[in-house]
Amino acid sequence: MMRGKVWKFGDDVSTDLICPGRYYHLRSNLSELAKHALEDADPEFAANVEKGDFVVAGRNFGLGSSREHAPVIIKLAGAGAVLAESFARIFYRNCINVGLPAIECDTSKFEAGDEIDIDLAAGIIRDLTNGATVTFAPLEPAMQKILDDGGLVEHIKKHQGFSIA
């Protein structure tokens, strides 16, 4: 069970908004780069997000570049999961690989600042501020396994290769 506060974002938040190109030179300095996470979508986010808070967005979150730095710095900044109506493909895959839960669900009921809790295994999110309950479909078993192992690096180390079939 995870519990935290909602940081609300709109539709089409690109990886350029999450991890701007002007900080390209910080890509080998992830803790510095994380200070700019989501900067062009909400300049307040990185400095004020608390450990375990959630990034909650609309459609097509993470569209654009393949930069894995985008989910990595969201995670390093402290977010416990990303919730969106839908995700761009590469971003979604990267979330699983870096061990950041990405949950596809109806996010319209959650408002900025709401306190929510998420039961990943049961697929239930409860908004403790307004009482709303939202369900979501479990992950594909292959992806769940990678996530459970702690991301792709750990998965491969543990199984000495892929073990998802």
Place this chain on the structure above:
Amino acid sequence: MGLTLAEKILSNNLGSEVRPGDFAVFRTDLCLLQDGTGPLAVRQFRKIGFEKVFEPSAVVVFLDHAAPCPKSELANDHMLLREFARQTGCTLSDVGDGICHQVMSQYHTSPGDILIGADSHTVTGGALAAFSTGMGSTDLAVGMGLGKTWLRVPATIRVQCTGALQRGVYSKDLMLSIISQIGADGATYKALEFGGDTIESLTMASRLVLSNMAVEAGAKVGLIASDSLTEKYLEEHARTDQYKRIAPDDDASYESVLDIDSAALEPQVACPHTVDNVKPVGEVSGTRVHQVFIGSCTNGRLEDIAIAASIMREKTRHPDTRVIVTPASRRVYMEAVESGYVDTLLRAGALFMPPGCAACPGVHGGILGDGEVCLATTNRNFLGRMGNPKSHVYLSSPATAAASAVTGVITDPREVV
């Protein structure tokens, strides 16, 4: 039921038939890293404990996004990648050699390959009938170490294009129109498959534009069947033996079919700040342009530079509009020099950046000022994409870009060609 191009390539790779929705681990024929995503991939590779890449000749490392380096941190990343290439024996494409997707198309990608790249525009290889797709650094670390990756087989949207493009209208206009119809997420998790007589008569340079931008509709791949033109392209790059005919079955089953009347198409412009915000050029003509950028893995090929040169011949750029041209590869640059296009464009007031990504990702080489407008032949106009969230990026064909360079405002190229 027959197979689509995506299903066919994946089934061949696996040696057994797969269908949309199936999960499997596939052999990777080629892996691509670039200087923005490569350093993390190398660190993940080492973290897993790999020492060797599965096949040195199948891994290509590109120094193209920050090339030459504008900052010491990036120069250090380049050192890391050069050292990795030396240590593992994989191929290094160094500063000035060109953009990863262009160089891969010229010298590496072949029909039927599965190519994974730590760059979203890896989809470019689909024009050569390769299942070519972008992933993150960790996926590439594993791909390099094991020669394998997991994939879910995508359902396919067939984009059926009929008729000849009019004068002044190019494959970029066609693709912008397709993206506006599908939407920026309309093909998420899916394969696009381009076909029809329009596609058959396009040059390889023009086909590469379509596949390159498939990701702007969210697609996993943007495939085109291989044919005699593919064979000729490989031959021109000394790779005749790598040709294979790969086409979808006549009775392939598509999730949907999008019919496009190519002959009815006008020049298109994608407006800030999403690629699917597309308008016919007439609706935005007159918009003041501070910078024209002709380049990128979308439209930085010889054909594009030739079009720009033909429009700007014996003209000069508008005094308030700077014009940056960046050939997509060393070979493209050399051919543009030999053909006289570089001379023409220099005389018209353009400046050249060395082959690479240059201004496209907002790292260096053409960052915009507050409130400035760039008309670019690239593939993305997201807020901040070209380095400044207070600037505005419009996307067009090289013809529209060159016509606008002369007038200083967005201009319909049919008024000048």
